[in-house]
Amino acid sequence: MKVKVPKTLLTEHVALLERVIPTRSSNPLFTYLGLALTPDALVLFGTNGEVDLEVRLELPTEGEGRFLVPAQPFFQLVKSLPGDQVELGFGAELSLSSGSFSTRLSLAPDEGYPELFFPSLEGPAEPYPLQTLLPVEELLKALSHVRYAASNEEYRAIFRGVQLEFSEGGLRSVASDGYRLALYRLAKPQPFAKKVVVPARSVDEMVRVLKGMGEGEVALALGPGVLGLATSGSQGAAATGKGQLRMAVRLMEGEFPDYERVIPKEFPLKAAFDVEAFREALRRVSVLSDRQNHRVDLLFEERRVLLSAEGDYGKGQEEVPVRLEGLPLAVAYNARYLLEALSPLSGQAVLLLSGPTSPSLVRPGEAAEGYQAVVVPLRV
Amino acid sequence: MKVKVPKTLLTEHVALLERVIPTRSSNPLFTYLGLALTPDALVLFGTNGEVDLEVRLELPTEGEGRFLVPAQPFFQLVKSLPGDQVELGFGAELSLSSGSFSTRLSLAPDEGYPELFFPSLEGPAEPYPLQTLLPVEELLKALSHVRYAASNEEYRAIFRGVQLEFSEGGLRSVASDGYRLALYRLAKPQPFAKKVVVPARSVDEMVRVLKGMGEGEVALALGPGVLGLATSGSQGAAATGKGQLRMAVRLMEGEFPDYERVIPKEFPLKAAFDVEAFREALRRVSVLSDRQNHRVDLLFEERRVLLSAEGDYGKGQEEVPVRLEGLPLAVAYNARYLLEALSPLSGQAVLLLSGPTSPSLVRPGEAAEGYQAVVVPLRV
Structure with a gap:
């Protein structure tokens, strides 16, 4: 052999x-x-x-x-x-x-080694009765854009995972730690309706493997307590340099409590800005912020937002150009949460404020894209 | 201001x-x-x-x-x-x-902040009565080539440093953990005779700062319990992009016990080889070695050395071409010690064996260079 x-x-x-x-x-x-x-x-x-x-x-x-x-x-x-x-x-x-x-x-005898079950590429088959085909790139975004918002706390068991929601309307991924929420919507209709929660650490492995798959499609399959992935791979691995990858991850039990009600719907103020410039300024100013709550104040004015922070070390401020729709407003955020909410974005971003103390929404500049994040302002 | x-x-x-x-x-x-x-x-x-x-x-x-x-x-x-x-x-x-x-x-008031004393570039001055000028590159080698051999063990206090020996004959640096020894000799005569021991962690900082100095000369100065460094820097930092660096490190008390007697003088066998090829083979074979003593066996023959190791996982072997002077011999080393002894070298290296159980010497192919290391074979 x-x-x-x-x-x-x-x-x-x-x-x-x-x-x-x-x-x-x-x-x-x-x-x-x-x-x-x-x-x-x-x-x-x-x-x-x-x-x-x-x-x-x-x-x-x-x-x-x-x-x-x-x-x-x-x-x-x-x-x-x-x-x-x-x-x-x-x-x-x-x-x-x-x-x-x-x-x-x-070599060790394989007695006692668990039998591993992976999805078949030929369509749904036991133990994976449900199967869908997705573009690798889209599944990668659905996972990697929301992953940061999952909880690290032992006691928020279900929030230590990323929820995937399959329905006729499409695929949605959600993560939250109870203080903020990240969502990704993919409009492609799914052949079954189901909500499952993947442990965040397994999501990290899925992201790594998907990145290795390059372009093309991936079969995503569901069975009892398990989610499977399979790529078609290519024939003749020696010539193409590509093997076929298959993966199975254990699912968490349960599902997220209803989170729709925390997503704000009406926004008296909408601010659009270049996300790189805003993020850099926010990062600098936050160095001076209080080390407990990382508070950064945002004062939205006619054509600019003034970011400022003050803590034990001193105070700092910087202004960034924005395009405002609505009335000027003062609001404060935990800088870390706002930075993480902006992290999947590039180019233009939009911050939608429902009020100085009610949840805000972060979105890409082009609303067509599927990512959005909910961040709650700090009480002034 | x-x-x-x-x-x-x-x-x-x-x-x-x-x-x-x-x-x-x-x-x-x-x-x-x-x-x-x-x-x-x-x-x-x-x-x-x-x-x-x-x-x-x-x-x-x-x-x-x-x-x-x-x-x-x-x-x-x-x-x-x-x-x-x-x-x-x-x-x-x-x-x-x-x-x-x-x-x-x-800003904090500077009351209570220690006064820092650095050497002057104008020559010996209190609190640094002794001073010498060295090429940055040579001092860097003297420190970085021997650093690996310093001890990490709490109980070998003095061996947790690198000894610098200044004399009419030149500058020598030495490090040892009691099991192996590394030396670097710089032939340039020194204006004073003195042995000092610099803590290994401070040696790491000196190496880092010296690397930032680029070419040129560095003033090395000694005072009671302290070693100082100073570069000339260049005028007009804004134009040249170079500042002047000065550094002071606390010395350890005491000096190394006599180590000359462990350096072998006579060698029945001398093996010269390409250090990259030898090192790669040694690294591969050592993966299979016993995890306690990392033993790799070396069988020197006419034109080659056969490296082999055997441990819990299995066994591996590889041969590397060598030029031998002397009689074929079998010897075993802790692979980690041998790899570290070879680590400062590139191009050709020479292994000088005094016998299958007595200390061996590692040297660069061109004996003109100042580095050598003593490695003791494992008992067969």
């Missing part, structure tokens, strides 16, 4: 698994990397109990089998091999050779 | 002080940045009690005075100022403005 793999193909895909497979675990088998030979592919897989990942490299192989190898030494070795090709031979041990280097790594 | 500073000039030099000034300290005054206006310069200074640093920027100024400003907000602000110029005005507060941004930072 053996296979020859171009070194760069192996290192790039192994890097994805290296993020998932833990160096230590209460289940020692999780620290192993799975390697399977099929008649036409080398398959690498791993899990940390929360996230399962599989990489399929379509290559000419000899033989069939499934093996577990200690992940850490394998990762370290693969990164620094001297040759352009890597030869893997499977027997009682794994023999790995590349250029002048050769090694034999001990 | 005010001064105008080009932003890049300020940020580059402030970055050096940011490394030294602590964010927290049992002496709260250490968390402040010192700013002094002289008739022809803005002087910035700071200390952490172990390392003092001063940056002198020759610039047109108005007024004279000495002030302390909270370092952390100052550092944060300076990095992100919007304008190309920064205006500093000193009064009851520090006013700082740049482009559309302005701030007032509170």
